[in-house]
Amino acid sequence: MTTVGPQDEQFLESKSVIYRGLVRVEQILAMLLLVTLFLLIIIQVTARHGFSAPISGTEELARFTFIWFTFAAAAFVSARRKHIIVQLYSGGSTGKLVAGIEAFAYLVMIAVSVAMVIGGILMVQSTWNVSSPGTGLPLRFVYSALPIGFALIAIHSSLNLALALRHPRQFAGEKEIETAGL
Numbered sequence: 001m002t003t004v005g006p007q008d009e010q011f012l013e014s015k016s017v018i019y020r021g022l023v024r025v026e027q028i029l030a031m032l033l034l035v036t037l038f039l040l041i042i043i044q045v046t047a048r049h050g051f052s053a054p055i056s057g058t059e060e061l062a063r064f065t066f067i068w069f070t071f072a073a074a075a076f077v078s079a080r081r082k083h084i085i086v087q088l089y090s091g092g093s094t095g096k097l098v099a100g101i102e103a104f105a106y107l108v109m110i111a112v113s114v115a116m117v118i119g120g121i122l123m124v125q126s127t128w129n130v131s132s133p134g135t136g137l138p139l140r141f142v143y144s145a146l147p148i149g150f151a152l153i154a155i156h157s158s159l160n161l162a163l164a165l166r167h168p169r170q171f172a173g174e175k176e177i178e179t180a181g182l
Helices: 011-015 017-050 058-079 095-126 139-143 145-166
Strands: none
Touching (some): 017 058, 058 139, 058 145, 095 139, 095 145, 139 145
8 A cells, every 4th residue: 555645646635535525526527527618619610610500508608618617627736736836946955945935835826816716706796697698697607616716726725835834845856847847
């Protein structure tokens, strides 16, 4: 049996069944939304160019699916620590310095996420009684993706911040350029 250490992307999932379930739901949701998006686009292109009879609403549904996919995938990527954080340090830096830089990056992500949750809630409230013209779908359901997605990102970033502060040795300059995003 392999032990999962703090440097592994699934470390937090190995510590909590609830967290593992949340991340798994995000992963499955992102995959289903991507497949749905692909199918909607294929249907629209086939109907429009193959039969010269576009199906009304499929473009709008594809756009709404893309919005939800974006935030579900961003939350999943944040949970697995595969997000884009510009690596500002060299490979030989000490673990504490690098952990400090990572902690600062997570603090920025948390602050931005909280601001976006607040802005997203205000946007959902402002579109509460508005429906989309093509599908008639209430826009509050579409735009709810923003506060939900950023709330999940804030949760994942908070846990990753705690992990970076608790286990600074995981950042002991072992990342190679290919895997560090440089």
